[in-house]
């Protein structure tokens with residue numbers, strides 16, 4: 459079967475994040491326009507792009523969605539630049555509960571998807587990093603998929619990258635791009651960040667984008683290294699540590715090709731190891 463070329467120019471914005479919310483929003487807004495002026499149609503921001511990342515900050519920076527300064531900036535930026543905008547994440551408050559939430563805005567500025575981090579980042583590595591999101595946050599329970607010109611895009615957030623089952627559920631629902639706003643750290647990042655993205659890409663034959671904040675020098679130190687990975691697990695673009703925008707011209711026909719050439723989704727022995735209840739989902 460001949461596959462038809464389907465391309466999207468994407469930009470991942472590895473923005474610098476400080477303690478001043480207004481400055482964080484203005485900086486993100488400026489970088490979104492810059493990415494649009496370079497031709498990007500699908501633009502993504504990092505995890506916790508409006509505040510420093512840390513349990514002590516979630517309460518102070520939390521906003522309700524869509525009525526808050528961060529949602530308003532994202533909606534306006536998507537509309538004025540005529541782009542699909544994955545608004546990184548920011549702390550959300552609803553009914554006195556906090557979530558780490560990703561919002562997506564279409565070129566009319568409408569909210570088209572909302573995803574709450576499903577696997578909270580609770581780890582303890584002596585001499586490395588200890589973090590417990592569940593001290594403050596509640597976990598989300600729902601997948602979120604949106605459409606960019608006929609292409610299905612699924613959302614996860616950072617620690618969610620470690621959970622193959624979530625990515626597989628998205629693939630079984632027809633997703634071709636997985637986007638993870640993600641603030642990995644300097645203990646796990648060097649060994650795991652690229653590896654996990656390439657793993658999710660090759661396991662599920664999808665593009666994977668992961669978007670980190672730029673590395674700061676105080677509090678939680680983000681690893682940086684935002685990345686675009688192809689369904690062949692090829693690293694198409696990778697940032698360094700500082701503020702940077704990376705671009706990729708994504709050809710979705712690569713998903714078609716690899717799925718035809720290596721048809722693992724038809725060869726899986728679900729009679730022996732059905733790790734995901736596929737009967738409930740339609741497979742592409």
Ligand SMILES: NC(=O)CCC(=O)C(=O)O
Nearest residue numbers: 579616617641642643646
């Ligand atoms: N923000 C996060 O969820 C960090 C995840 C992380 O660093 C990891 O090692 O996993």
